[in-house]
Amino acid sequence: MKKNFPILVVDDEDVMCESMGAWLREDGYRVDTASNGQTAVDLAKTTDYAICFVDLKMPGGMDGIETMMEIHQVRPDASVIIITAYATVDTALQAMKEGAQEYIVKPCNPQEISMLVSRILKLKKLQSENAILRKKLTRQYRHHDIITKNPRMGEILALTNEVASLRSTVLIRGESGTGKELVARAVHFSGNRAEKAFIVVSCAALTETLLESELFGYEKGAFTGASSQAKGKFELADGGTIFLDEIGDISPKLQADLLRVLQERRFYRVGGTNEIGVDVRIIAATNKNLAQEVQQGRFREDLYYRLNVIEIHLPPLRERREDIPLLAEHFVNRISSELARDVHGIAPAALKVLMAYEWPGNVRELENVIERAIVTCRNGMLDEQDFSWLQQNTAPQTWDIPDVPLGELERRAIVAALERKHGNIKEASAALGIDRSTLYDKLKRYEISH
Amino acid sequence: MSALYLVAIGNVPEPVWAWIGDAVSEWFPLPVERLPGLPVPEGAYDAKRGQYQSVEIMRMLAERVPNHESRILGVTNVDLAIPMLSFLFGQAQLNGPVAVVSLCRLHQEFYGLPAQEDVLRERTVKEVLHEMGHTFGLVHCGERTCAMSLATHIELVDAKSEEYCSNCGLLLAQRFTAMDGGV
Numbered sequence: 308m309k310k311n312f313p314i315l316v317v318d319d320e321d322v323m324c325e326s327m328g329a330w331l332r333e334d335g336y337r338v339d340t341a342s343n344g345q346t347a348v349d350l351a352k353t354t355d356y357a358i359c360f361v362d363l364k365m366p367g368g369m370d371g372i373e374t375m376m377e378i379h380q381v382r383p384d385a386s387v388i389i390i391t392a393y394a395t396v397d398t399a400l401q402a403m404k405e406g407a408q409e410y411i412v413k414p415c416n417p418q419e420i421s422m423l424v425s426r427i428l429k430l431k432k433l434q435s436e437n438a439i440l441r442k443k444l445t446r447q448y449r450h451h452d453i454i455t456k457n458p459r460m461g462e463i464l465a466l467t468n469e470v471a472s473l474r475s476t477v478l479i480r481g482e483s484g485t486g487k488e489l490v491a492r493a494v495h496f497s498g499n500r501a502e503k504a505f506i507v508v509s510c511a512a513l514t515e516t517l518l519e520s521e522l523f524g525y526e527k528g529a530f531t532g533a534s535s536q537a538k539g540k541f542e543l544a545d546g547g548t549i550f551l552d553e554i555g556d557i558s559p560k561l562q563a564d565l566l567r568v569l570q571e572r573r574f575y576r577v578g579g580t581n582e583i584g585v586d587v588r589i590i591a592a593t594n595k596n597l598a599q600e601v602q603q604g605r606f607r608e609d610l611y612y613r614l615n616v617i618e619i620h621l622p623p624l625r626e627r628r629e630d631i632p633l634l635a636e637h638f639v640n641r642i643s644s645e646l647a648r649d650v651h652g653i654a655p656a657a658l659k660v661l662m663a664y665e666w667p668g669n670v671r672e673l674e675n676v677i678e679r680a681i682v683t684c685r686n687g688m689l690d691e692q693d694f695s696w697l698q699q700n701t702a703p704q705t706w707d708i709p710d711v712p713l714g715e716l717e718r719r720a721i722v723a724a725l726e727r728k729h730g731n732i733k734e735a736s737a738a739l740g741i742d743r744s745t746l747y748d749k750l751k752r753y754e755i756s757h
Numbered sequence: 758m759s760a761l762y763l764v765a766i767g768n769v770p771e772p773v774w775a776w777i778g779d780a781v782s783e784w785f786p787l788p789v790e791r792l793p794g795l796p797v798p799e800g801a802y803d804a805k806r807g808q809y810q811s812v813e814i815m816r817m818l819a820e821r822v823p824n825h826e827s828r829i830l831g832v833t834n835v836d837l838a839i840p841m842l843s844f845l846f847g848q849a850q851l852n853g854p855v856a857v858v859s860l861c862r863l864h865q866e867f868y869g870l871p872a873q874e875d876v877l878r879e880r881t882v883k884e885v886l887h888e889m890g891h892t893f894g895l896v897h898c899g900e901r902t903c904a905m906s907l908a909t910h911i912e913l914v915d916a917k918s919e920e921y922c923s924n925c926g927l928l929l930a931q932r933f934t935a936m937d938g939g940v
Contacts (some may be wrong), residue, residue, distance in 0.1 A: 323814050323841065326840060326842075326848075327840075328810065329848060329849075329851070330841070332851040333849065333851055333891050334896060335897060338808050414840065414841060415841065416842070416843050417843070417844070417909040418909035418910060420842065421909055485824045669826075
């Protein structure tokens, strides 16, 4: 980690550069030295020094203060520590006014200098973490931070941009981990509601009663434990957007309540008698096929059509494999910074492993896999070994089709399904996507005993 | 043929060499050899500070290393410093062949206390392991009891143990393995 904070020592005396460099290197820092101001500025142009120790008095050319100012021109974030002899403390104080972070009077106690460097670097780390957090926040909200070169995703991003400022309800479909919430955030934060609240409700996480009070709020005494009035998510989202995740999992009663809100933008708190009106944009998401749920009577048709005004269908990661290298590189950069790990890339062989994998958990799974690999990585570059556990998972899914008649393939698939389901015909037929009678017929045809 | 050369710079009490010899033999797979003592270089003396510049002493030692695989450890009784720092217990080239240790501030007498040979022995061993560790690429360790932890005053030297922590010990062992079974 210390290598991420290179240090520059600038002094016209060789002995000073040599000894100070050796001292700091013993502490694990990468140290460069310069014997004059111009060399120091040239070095600063190519290296982002965290700290520059600059001697105040350097005969000929730039003095310490000029050197500091030039360094700040190219590296405004570099902390400059002016080194001075006792007689020139006044000038050192002047240097502080000109932008030096500290000055030290040589010779100083070793403890003093260790503490000084450590204090400055702690501050730098905090600043860096702060920058990462800020970036993380803004990253969630912008279209251009959704990383893709997939044409279908490109069309989706264009659509989300177009509909960002409308009030129309959006239904986002896609498998788990495809980035439904990220797209919802992009819609909200790109539109005219960006300054207002973006409220997330995970419908699958709560029981019907809890979800009802969570969405609509409740009045004091509405139920045991309702000791005071509480606003629901719809009220909190007033003027902004409510994101209803896993909408396919809500109960019939809540489907009816939700339909009313969608139609009238009005509702009652639980236990309340006053109607409350809100201006809320609704974005819903599901990993279920809602049209099919409607056909099977599990989801209200009228609610489905109310939600499905603008439909966005996110492709699974396996259908946008060209994005895997981009996403992987992005996650490596972000996670290694967040975890303060010195990992700077992925080896081609490792990328091959990632490209071959099926990614049932989609982009979220890729992110988790990269994080796990970064935590265990030992050499600064993610290689094949860092994903060896993934290869074990990949192997069965790499469908290496043997050169055999089609019937033989079918026979093998049936045998494998029966093995996986421990001979259970009902489960095996469901896994194969055929009904039980068809499976019995095939068992007879291929003379498979079970 | 690589080796660890020990050399006195100025007058160094004789028992010191046995302490150092035992400690380095335990940790480093190198033959240990005493070289004839050297005088403290006159140019190293800083009259204003009444101390000796360790860089000058290290330069003198560097001229006597036969090859880069060998290490040379100078031991002196004089007080060492560098222009930036008011004193040093020792100094080494990170991943380089030269190290120097000053006994001056390891003596109890320096702090106005009666001499204690066992204390001097412990401190000497700790500082020798520390500087030698640097020459084999070890940097300061966050484990306070490890010989590689940074000591900026004598209490911190006393807080260390006379050995490397498991991490630093492992890194050292890996270093020797990487050097193809020894140096």
